[in-house]
Amino acid sequence: TGSSRPQRMLKAVQKNATKGDPKSVISAIDYYCRHKEWAMNVGDEKGLILDSVLTEVNPSTALELGTYCGYSTVRIARLLSPGSKLITIEFNPAFAAVARQIIAYAGLQDKVTLVEGPSGDLIPKMKERFGIKSFDFVFLDHWKDRYVPDTKLLEDCGLLRKGTVLLADNVICPGAPEYLKYVRNSPRYESQYYKSNLEYTKVEDGLEKSVFLG
Ligand SMILES: O=C(NC/C=C/[C@H]1O[C@@H](n2cnc3cncnc32)[C@H](O)[C@@H]1O)c1cc([N+](=O)[O-])cc(O)c1O
Numbered sequence: 058t059g060s061s062r063p064q065r066m067l068k069a070v071q072k073n074a075t076k077g078d079p080k081s082v083i084s085a086i087d088y089y090c091r092h093k094e095w096a097m098n099v100g101d102e103k104g105l106i107l108d109s110v111l112t113e114v115n116p117s118t119a120l121e122l123g124t125y126c127g128y129s130t131v132r133i134a135r136l137l138s139p140g141s142k143l144i145t146i147e148f149n150p151a152f153a154a155v156a157r158q159i160i161a162y163a164g165l166q167d168k169v170t171l172v173e174g175p176s177g178d179l180i181p182k183m184k185e186r187f188g189i190k191s192f193d194f195v196f197l198d199h200w201k202d203r204y205v206p207d208t209k210l211l212e213d214c215g216l217l218r219k220g221t222v223l224l225a226d227n228v229i230c231p232g233a234p235e236y237l238k239y240v241r242n243s244p245r246y247e248s249q250y251y252k253s254n255l256e257y258t259k260v261e262d263g264l265e266k267s268v269f270l271g
């Protein structure tokens with residue numbers, strides 16, 4: 058059988074990026090997905106918003122839901138201060154295998170823990186397995202109908218603290234209407250919408266930043 062889209066993306070990184078250089082890995086994926094084959098990475102335009110929110114939060118512990126090929130994992134991990142950690146959850150083993158190689162190619166494997174499995178099962182295990190008290194930053198980019206249940210799960214597991222920043226991709230396209238309703242109507246969140254475009258296209262999309270108020 059032929060290669061998969063993630064495998065072709067990995068090949069493009071190995072061919073065009075410089076080992077140990079996260080910026081070149083990000084550029085290689087963006088070039089490939091813009092000119093060769095679209096893929097559901099947060100991309101270069103929304104990626105700049107992700108970068109700026111991350112730089113502002115400067116998290117010691119960060120969580121990503123939905124690794125896919127590791128594009129946003131690399132974007133996040135490259136900006137973490139020394140000693141900070143990113144845990145990223147992915148349940149598709151084939152995607153996880155590609156992501157591990159892309160994260161390693163960028164030289165960021167020491168900052169990232171990729172955990173394979175469903176977020177609904179793994180979130181309740183974060184404290185006991187990884188000694189996490191609470192997360193400073195959460196990037197939601199997995200199945201859009203999981204955003205609300207997993208946010209509630211993070212609250213119930215005591216993994217959010219006063220000031221934790223949640224940043225959700227695709228709140229317009231493909232859309233996460235229940236999530237927008239949840240965070241925008243809840244007194245426990247202060248939300249802000251960052252208008253942008255769907256990765257590598259002119260279609261509107263955006264990121265929703267929600268600060269947990271405790
Ligand atoms: O559908 C999209 N994203 C879903 C992403 C899904 C990724 O997260 C994993 N996952 C899902 N639930 C999980 C639960 N637990 C662990 N991994 C999980 C899936 O195995 C996949 O790797 C999407 C679609 C478009 N689009 O234009 O169509 C654009 C985007 O930016 C997108 O993010």
Ligand SMILES: [Mg+2]
Binds near residue numbers: 097098
């Ligand atoms: Mg997305």
